[in-house]
Amino acid sequence: MNNLLEVNELSKQYSQGNVLARITLTAADHVSFYIKPAEIFTLAGESGCGKTTTAKVVLGFEEPTSGTILHNGKLQTPKEKVWITQGVQAIFQDPFSTFNPLRTVDRYFFETVQNLILAVNKQQAIDLIDQKLRLVGLTYQEFAGKYPNEFSGGQLQRISIARALLSNPTLLIADEPVSMVDASLRMSIVNLFKKLRDELGVSILYITHDLATAYYVSDRIAIMFRGNIVEMGTVEQVLMNPRHPYSKLLRDSIPQADPSKRWTTTVTLSELEQEEYLRRGCKFAGRCPDVMEICKGIVPADLNVDGVLVKCHLYSDKQEI
Amino acid sequence: MKILGDLFRDYRFIFSFIVLLVILILAILSIFSPYDPTLWNVVPRDMRPSAEYWLGTDSNGQDIFWQATFAIRNSLIISLIAGLVSRVIAILVGMVAGYVGGATDRILMFISDSLLVIPLFLVFVMLAMLVREHMNLVVLGLMLSLLTWPWDARLIRSMILSLREREFTKTAILSGTGTVRLVLNEYMPFTMPLIFSTLINNIGFAIGLEITLAIIGLVDLMTPTLGTMLNWALFYQSTFLGRWWWVLTPVVLSLFLFIALYWQSVSISEYLDPRTRIQRVGA
Amino acid sequence: MTGKKQPILRTEQLKAFYILEVQGTQKIVKAVNDVDLTIYENEIYGIAGESGCGKSTLLKALFNDFVPPLRLVSGKLYYRINWEKEIDVTRMSPEEMRQLRMEYISYIPQGSMSALNPVLKLKETYKDFIGSHLGSQSREEIFELAYKQILALGLPKNILDLYPHQLSGGMRQRVTIALASLLKPRIMIGDEPTTALDVVVQRGVIQMLRTIQENFKNTIILVTHDMGVHANIADRIGIMYAGKIVEEGTTEQIFGNPLHPYTQFLINSLPKFGDKNVRHSVPGSPPSLADLPTGCPFHPRCPHALEICTQQMPGFSYPDENHKVACWLIGEGKHEQSA
Numbered sequence: 001m002n003n004l005l006e007v008n009e010l011s012k013q014y015s016q017g018n019v020l021a022r023i024t025l026t027a028a029d030h031v032s033f034y035i036k037p038a039e040i041f042t043l044a045g046e047s048g049c050g051k052t053t054t055a056k057v058v059l060g061f062e063e064p065t066s067g068t069i070l071h072n073g074k075l076q077t078p079k080e081k082v083w084i085t086q087g088v089q090a091i092f093q094d095p096f097s098t099f100n101p102l103r104t105v106d107r108y109f110f111e112t113v114q115n116l117i118l119a120v121n122k123q124q125a126i127d128l129i130d131q132k133l134r135l136v137g138l139t140y141q142e143f144a145g146k147y148p149n150e151f152s153g154g155q156l157q158r159i160s161i162a163r164a165l166l167s168n169p170t171l172l173i174a175d176e177p178v179s180m181v182d183a184s185l186r187m188s189i190v191n192l193f194k195k196l197r198d199e200l201g202v203s204i205l206y207i208t209h210d211l212a213t214a215y216y217v218s219d220r221i222a223i224m225f226r227g228n229i230v231e232m233g234t235v236e237q238v239l240m241n242p243r244h245p246y247s248k249l250l251r252d253s254i255p256q257a258d259p260s261k262r263w264t265t266t267v268t269l270s271e272l273e274q275e276e277y278l279r280r281g282c283k284f285a286g287r288c289p290d291v292m293e294i295c296k297g298i299v300p301a302d303l304n305v306d307g308v309l310v311k312c313h314l315y316s317d318k319q320e321i
Numbered sequence: 322m323k324i325l326g327d328l329f330r331d332y333r334f335i336f337s338f339i340v341l342l343v344i345l346i347l348a349i350l351s352i353f354s355p356y357d358p359t360l361w362n363v364v365p366r367d368m369r370p371s372a373e374y375w376l377g378t379d380s381n382g383q384d385i386f387w388q389a390t391f392a393i394r395n396s397l398i399i400s401l402i403a404g405l406v407s408r409v410i411a412i413l414v415g416m417v418a419g420y421v422g423g424a425t426d427r428i429l430m431f432i433s434d435s436l437l438v439i440p441l442f443l444v445f446v447m448l449a450m451l452v453r454e455h456m457n458l459v460v461l462g463l464m465l466s467l468l469t470w471p472w473d474a475r476l477i478r479s480m481i482l483s484l485r486e487r488e489f490t491k492t493a494i495l496s497g498t499g500t501v502r503l504v505l506n507e508y509m510p511f512t513m514p515l516i517f518s519t520l521i522n523n524i525g526f527a528i529g530l531e532i533t534l535a536i537i538g539l540v541d542l543m544t545p546t547l548g549t550m551l552n553w554a555l556f557y558q559s560t561f562l563g564r565w566w567w568v569l570t571p572v573v574l575s576l577f578l579f580i581a582l583y584w585q586s587v588s589i590s591e592y593l594d595p596r597t598r599i600q601r602v603g604a
Numbered sequence: 605m606t607g608k609k610q611p612i613l614r615t616e617q618l619k620a621f622y623i624l625e626v627q628g629t630q631k632i633v634k635a636v637n638d639v640d641l642t643i644y645e646n647e648i649y650g651i652a653g654e655s656g657c658g659k660s661t662l663l664k665a666l667f668n669d670f671v672p673p674l675r676l677v678s679g680k681l682y683y684r685i686n687w688e689k690e691i692d693v694t695r696m697s698p699e700e701m702r703q704l705r706m707e708y709i710s711y712i713p714q715g716s717m718s719a720l721n722p723v724l725k726l727k728e729t730y731k732d733f734i735g736s737h738l739g740s741q742s743r744e745e746i747f748e749l750a751y752k753q754i755l756a757l758g759l760p761k762n763i764l765d766l767y768p769h770q771l772s773g774g775m776r777q778r779v780t781i782a783l784a785s786l787l788k789p790r791i792m793i794g795d796e797p798t799t800a801l802d803v804v805v806q807r808g809v810i811q812m813l814r815t816i817q818e819n820f821k822n823t824i825i826l827v828t829h830d831m832g833v834h835a836n837i838a839d840r841i842g843i844m845y846a847g848k849i850v851e852e853g854t855t856e857q858i859f860g861n862p863l864h865p866y867t868q869f870l871i872n873s874l875p876k877f878g879d880k881n882v883r884h885s886v887p888g889s890p891p892s893l894a895d896l897p898t899g900c901p902f903h904p905r906c907p908h909a910l911e912i913c914t915q916q917m918p919g920f921s922y923p924d925e926n927h928k929v930a931c932w933l934i935g936e937g938k939h940e941q942s943a
Binding site (some may be wrong): 261 | 614807835
């Protein structure tokens with residue numbers, strides 16, 4: 001059986017600067033992963049790690065510099081409109097920017113229904129919209145004719161999910177969907193993802209820097225750092241027993257809602273971002289607590305450590321993937 | 322109608338609305354003029370304003386009041402054509418350049434910037450001299466529109482550039498909306514205030530330009546417009562000779578017209594400004 | 605530290621509303637609705653609550669920043685400056701207030717980009733800031749101090765020569781905090797200082813704030829909706845709902861024994877790492893501050909609401925020393941000191 005999504009050696013480079021001095025930043029560097037049907041896969045990492053770039057390429061908004069993407073075994077053509085051809089939809093970070101503040105929110109729903117030909121008349125369209133809204137805990141009555149600023153952030157995000165569900169997608173790309181939602185309301189959105197996976201068989205590419213919700217909801221996870229996947233495996237393996245020093249740092253930096261678990265050690269923050277991108281060798285060498293000489297010169301290979309992919313010289317005795 | 326009700330709370334809108342209404346009525350009155358404006362010596366010359374000749378008569382033997390109604394009508398026609406045509410060009414160029422980007426954008430902006438930078442007035446004078454025989458209201462309006470679209474095209478383009486990066490653009494794309502529908506439905510509400518206020522500004526500018534050209538003598542002086550009236554008045558030394566009623570009529574009319582247009586544009590664009598609209602929406 | 609701590613900032617029945625004119629009708633947003641707060645020296649006080657509960661407005665009020673449409677409707681705000689008696693700062697002139705700001709009380713804004721002038725190098729922003737508060741003699745010394753402070757706080761040494769856009773968000777936030785703490789203010793107020801930041805950077809910022817507080821022994825008032833941040837940094841926490849403080853206590857008390865139903869919801873809605881049991885968000889949505897329910901504002905969402913909850917706002921009860929809660933389930937409370 002084919003994987004729902006397969007990303008192979010995806011690279012995306014951007015050049016920055018002006019006529020006199022241009023540098024090339026590799027936003028995504030030979031990224032490879034797959035997603036099965038009815039699975040929640042997390043791409044985790046801090047800003048600048050390449051997760052949003054990867055999402056944009058998978059969505060067809062950007063062209064990769066190199067690498068391939070397969071949907072159900074079929075190769076994705078450059079800038080393919082995968083929301084029409086492959087049943088891929090997306091939701092974004094800021095619920096208030098997701099909709100035009102000068103238009104009513106239901107317009108986007110009706111447009112989706114019309115453009116993707118999901119109903120034959122207005123009543124059918126309303127029924128379909130109502131059905132999807134109920135999935136996320138709202139009804140058509142309380143939603144029709146309203147502008148975005150009449151809803152709360154959490155409600156808007158759920159409405160955004162409902163819109164994405166109109167075309168019965170098989171893959172939903174969620175780019176930092178809870179970062180701008182209050183911490184106390186994140187559960188409702190994340191629980192919804194679980195429901196979509198269990199009841200509708202939708203797969204979700206969950207992009208976030210919040211490892212707590214990632215642990216709670218995902219099946220498998222990949223940790224990204226400055227364009228590379230540095231660790232990948234099931235969420236139990238990676239988050240309960242992180243092997244890569246960056247994964248450990250990420251996990252330990254989650255603020256726990258428990259005063260007895262306060263941080264006792266301090267953390268050193270990075271140098272300027274650009275310097276880290278342009279490092280030769282392992283990009284984390286600048287602040288890795290376990291750094292060795294070899295890390296500064298040679299890029300680590302992808303090694304298989306008990307079924308988990310780890311990109312680190314500490315495990316060089318293991319097999320390469 | 323609710324919109325009009327809201328707008329009427331602004332004193333500037335009320336004043337300018339009334340003034341423009343009066344001016345429009347004057348323009349329509351020209352249909353009922355007892356005199357043919359292109360003829361000379363239909364009434365005694367250089368008479369002061371009186372009960373019979375409301376604004377007096379000029380040195381050509383025309384009744385100034387009725388002459389003015391034609392002048393207003395023609396000036397309005399010219400400037401409306403200039404304003405509307407330049408809007409259309411500016412919107413098309415700005416939206417295409419902004420949304421499509423790339424080489425198309427560069428070419429369009431090159432053309433637009435060139436038109437901005439070249440001292441167009443001189444080119445215009447040359448062109449006017451060339452087409453002088455065929456000059457009529459419409460041609461003049463079209464030529465004026467060429468002068469004014471580049472600036473606004475750039476303004477619209479920069480709005481589109483920033484709107485393109487907003488997330489709701491992505492939502493619209495994911496909803497399957499095509500490019501043209503997207504630009505029209507999503508971006509128009511944001512660009513409306515700009516388009517509207519620049520339309521009114523353009524009309525004002527076109528009137529001013531027309532007056533300037535008329536004073537220089539580049540338009541058909543037989544057709545009464547605000548500019549040609551002024552030209553004739555100055556030609557006949559009416560200021561020097563104390564015939565204030567002749568020279569003041571076009572000047573005062575133009576002044577009122579300019580102020581009224583300005584206040585219209587300001588009050589309407591404040592009303593349409595997306596930031597204040599968002600506050601009002603759903604309130 | 606022995607001896608009882610002195611309060612350094614106090615509010616008394618503070619009411620601050622936004623009075624708006626929309627389409628000819630007046631809309632009153634009761635953002636700070638009868639708040640009594642006492643903040644002590646040498647502590648970190650956290651204010652927690654959802655978006656729209658009025659916490660940002662409360663901070664503006666504590667900073668004495670009543671810019672229309674925000675108006676101080678009633679109540680008092682006291683600062684204890686120079687260890688003498690309290691001064692009611694709402695009666696101060698703008699010039700006196702300007703002096704106070706930065707030296708006595710400073711503000712760390714949310715969204716650091718707007719706090720730093722994008723066309724000036726950081727060095728220039730620092731000079732502007734120092735110059736407006738001190739005479740020219742001490743300017744050189746202060747600049748030296750600023751440089752030392754930057755190094756001590758772990759920022760790279762060349763940072764003052766850069767422009768704000770050359771730094772990442774986390775770096776900018778840390779520079780903003782460094783600037784806010786430069787003149788060793790007695791009180792620092794932060795509105796969601798870590799909200800837009802990556803998790804490791806957030807940890808760095810929280811560390812920085814803790815270091816500053818340990819060194820200066822001053823007071824930091826922090827507003828955020830993230831209870832995890834409060835758990836890591838705050839000594840005492842006030843829970844805010846619909847413009848009122850509904851519970852207050854030490855961090856241990858709030859997390860170990862949350863009494864108000866809203867506090868319980870807040871804490872239970874956070875994912876615990878290592879625990880995959882189903883958790884739920886707070887149900888419903890917060891009320892609009894322009895259209896508050898009668899009685900206790902939480903009653904429409906409260907699973908234990910009683911009849912009296914719909915009619916009257918409860919006063920504070922004190923089940924424990926330093927732990928107060930405004931809820932009919934706990935006790936009647938003192939009505940003259942209602943939240």
